[in-house]
Every structure is written in structure tokens, then in C-alpha cells.
Amino acid sequence: MPSTHMQNEHQTSRRTFLKGATGLLATVAGLNVVDPQISSGQPTAAFSLPLGVCTSYDKAGLLQRLGYSFVEESVGRFLIPDAADQYEMNRRLLQKTSVPVRSYIYFFPGSLKSVGPDTHHEAILQRADLALGRASACGSKNIVFGSGGSRAIPDGFDRNKAKAQHIDLCRKMAPLAEKHRVTLAVEPLNRGETNFINSLADGVDIIRAVNNPWFRLQCDIYHMLKEAESPDEIVKYGQYITHCHVAEKESRTAPGVKGDDFRPYFRALKQINYRGGLSLECNWNDFDAEITRGIAVVKQQLADV
Structure with a gap:
């Protein structure tokens, strides 16, 4: 017994x-x-992304010391500067520094029109080919295709015709991106900056019409906030997203200045298993202080999701 x-x-x-x-x-x-990791006693890894700042490359050392992974430069300042020898100087500096330029903004100026009664497609394509080739030589991943002034539809001009013009240009531009192996990231902008391509859905509409894997989508959380665009749109169109920007809604300030909560958008990025870059593209009042606080705020909010 x-x-x-x-x-x-x-x-x-x-x-x-x-x-x-x-x-x-x-x-x-x-x-x-x-969560099986929790039930088994294993810690759940915090969500994190490569973080960068849209700024001039002379800030690279400071950004690296603060824990940023990359710089996002300007096409006009870094790749196609006014001074003939400046690009080579920029490239040599990049080769000596361990901080990459992952991406570029300000693709082409508003004076080069992609839509309207007088377009400048050939000039745009020439600039795109040069910029993409130089970005490739610098080891960069993508160029953001915003250029809201260029694509703004003139008052009274037929919107369907403007859309067709823009798609025609993009269909010619995408093979250049493919040739140089640098992705073009279509950036929806809020209606305060342009009247065409104002949402992720608008951007994907153009991307699907172009149908080239080197022609993808830029997700800018600042513009999404300005347009009251739901984080659910990130999930809906996640397969197209290649790069992201973030700034606070009211005055495009850096994370931590006003205290905006980006976690719903970060949670959506986590849901789609996004692993691309996230850049702070902001208006700066005190650059050094705001990038220091900004990286801490973004890292914490990413970890919280």
C-alpha cells in the first residue's frame, strides 16, 4: 500500500x-x-529597426555616437551638388566613414514638372539616371520619390490625364532603378504639400500600374498623421513598403518634443515584419538635443510594441 x-x-x-x-x-x-516564448520562460525580443536622420553627412559622427545606424541625405546636396567636384568629395568622405547613407530625399525640384500642360520628363529621367547611378556607387539602398511640387496638378488640369502622365514617367523611371539596383520609394504627401498621391493607397495605385519590383512605397508616419490615415493601411499595403519616415504631427518636430505616440504605427510595422530603415525627417530647433532625445523616444516606443 x-x-x-x-x-x-x-x-x-x-x-x-x-x-x-x-x-x-x-x-x-x-x-x-x-506567447510560447513567455510560457517557456524565454524573453520576447523587443521590436527594433535601423534608425537614421535626414540631415547633412557632416553630422554622421555625432549620429553614430548616439546610436543611429545611418544618414539620409539630399539628392541635390550629396549626389548632384552645384559644385562640380563636390560629389567626389562626398563619396571619398563616405568611404572613410563607417556610417552609410542608406537613402536620399529631395529627388528633383518642383521646377521639373511630371504632370500638367508643360512636362519635363526627359530632364527628370536624365536626373534620375544620374542620381540612381551615384547612389548605387555609394552603396545606398533607395531614393525617396516625393517631389510634391513636381507632381502637383495645376488648377483646372484634368486629373486623369495628370495621373496618366505621371504613370508614364514612372514606367520609364523604374527600369533605371532596376539597372542601378537602387529602389525608388514613392512617398505619399499630405494635402498641405501637394494635391496628388496623398495616401498609401494612392501610392500603391501608381506602384501597381508600374509593376516593377524596384519601384516601391515610402511610409511617412508624419504625413499619415496629417491625413488621419489609419495604421491599418500599413498592414494593408505592407508588402510594398521599403522605407519609413517619422516626425510629430503638429509642427513636424522630432519625437519627444510634443510627446506624440507613434506606437500604433510601429505596431503595424511589427505586424508586417518590417525590417527596413526608419528616419527622423523633422524640423529642428535644437538639433543635438532633439536627436539625442529622439532616438531614446523612438527606441522605447518600438520596444513597447
Whole structure:
């Protein structure tokens, strides 16, 4: 006959089993979904992304010391500067420094029109070919295709015709990106900056018409906030997103200045398993202080999701 001690052990084991089985049934019923990493005692890895800042490359050393991964430069300042020898100087500096230029903004000026009664497609394509070739030589991943002034539809001009003009240009531009192996990232902008391509859906409409894997989508959380665009749109169009920007809604300030909560948008990026870059593209009042606070705020909010 089993001893009293053995009986007690058996009863304890049975209670433990029944408790575990009840928990398992609740989980299967959808009442208690447990993260397997947590249940096994393993820590859940915090969500993180390569972080950068849209600024001049002379800030690279400071950004690196603060923990940023890259600089996002300007096409006009870094790749196609006014001074003939400045690009080569920029490239040599880049080769001596361990901080990459991952991406570029300000693709081409508003004076080069992609839509309207007088377009400048050939000049745009020549500039695109040069910029993409130089970006490739610098080891960069993408160029942001915003250029809101260029694509602004003139008053009274037929919107369908403007859209067709823009798609025609993009269909010619995408093979240049493919040739140089640098992605073009279409950037929706809020309606305060342009009247064409104002949402992720608008951007994807153009991308689908072009149908080239080197022609993708830029997700700018600042513009999404200005347009009251839901984080759900990131999930909906996540397969197209190649690069991201962030800034606070009211005055495009750096994260941490006003205290905006970006976590719903970061949660959506996590949901689509986004692993591209995230740049602070902001209006600066105190650059050094704001980039220091900004990286801490962004890292914490990413970790929170």
C-alpha cells in the first residue's frame, strides 16, 4: 500500500495536471492566448529597426555616437551638388566613414514638372539616371520619390490625364532603378504639400500600374498623421513598403518634443515584419538635443510594441 507521503505527492501532481489541462483548454478556446516564448520562460525580443536622420553627412559622427545606424541625405546636396567636384568629395568622405547613407530625399525640384500642360520628363529621367547611378556607387539602398511640387496638378488640369502622365514617367523611371539596383520609394504627401498621391493607397495605385519590383512605397508616419490615415493601411499595403519616415504631427518636430505616440504605427510595422530603415525627417530647433532625445523616444516606443 502506498505511503501517505506518496499519496500526497500523487494528489499534488494530479491537481497540477488538471490545472495545466484547464489552462490549455482555455487557450484552445481562445480565452487565454499565451506567447510560447513567455510560457517557456524565454524573453520576447523587443521590436527594433535601423534608425537614421535626414540631415547633412557632416553630422554622421555625432549620429553614430548616439546610436543611429545611418544618414539620409539630399539628392541635390550629396549626389548632384552645384559644385562640380563636390560629389567626389562626398563619396571619398563616405568611404572613410563607417556610417552609410542608406537613402536620399529631395529627388528633383518642383521646377521639373511630371504632370500638367508643360512636362519635363526627359530632364527628370536624365536626373534620375544620374542620381540612381551615384547612389548605387555609394552603396545606398533607395531614393525617396516625393517631389510634391513636381507632381502637383495645376488648377483646372484634368486629373486623369495628370495621373496618366505621371504613370508614364514612372514606367520609364523604374527600369533605371532596376539597372542601378537602387529602389525608388514613392512617398505619399499630405494635402498641405501637394494635391496628388496623398495616401498609401494612392501610392500603391501608381506602384501597381508600374509593376516593377524596384519601384516601391515610402511610409511617412508624419504625413499619415496629417491625413488621419489609419495604421491599418500599413498592414494593408505592407508588402510594398521599403522605407519609413517619422516626425510629430503638429509642427513636424522630432519625437519627444510634443510627446506624440507613434506606437500604433510601429505596431503595424511589427505586424508586417518590417525590417527596413526608419528616419527622423523633422524640423529642428535644437538639433543635438532633439536627436539625442529622439532616438531614446523612438527606441522605447518600438520596444513597447
